[in-house]
Amino acid sequence: MVRLNVHEAKTHLSKYLKRLEQGEVIVLCRNNRPIAEIRALPNSPPPQRIFGVDQGKIIISPKFFEPLDDDTLAYFSGDRD
Numbered sequence: 001m002v003r004l005n006v007h008e009a010k011t012h013l014s015k016y017l018k019r020l021e022q023g024e025v026i027v028l029c030r031n032n033r034p035i036a037e038i039r040a041l042p043n044s045p046p047p048q049r050i051f052g053v054d055q056g057k058i059i060i061s062p063k064f065f066e067p068l069d070d071d072t073l074a075y076f077s078g079d080r081d
Helices: 006-011 013-021 070-077
Strands: 002-005 026-030 035-037
Touching: 002 006, 006 013, 006 026, 006 035, 013 026
Parallel strands: 002 026
Antiparallel strands: 026 035
16 A cells, blocks of 8 residues: 655656556545545456347437438528527
């Protein structure tokens, strides 16, 4: 366990991040009094994503693919408020 004052942690943050990744715990102090404990998050892989899991749950109307009318396009171009 490493004890650091705030100034030291700010000055050498990247060095201490490497130590955190290796499993060390840092106690952050203000005027040599502990105020927080910093530890690395567990290194768990992201959950496996399954392709097509929501197939059939979303229906997109054919109208979605039709061109927009001139009034609606004017809102996107900034010509209307």
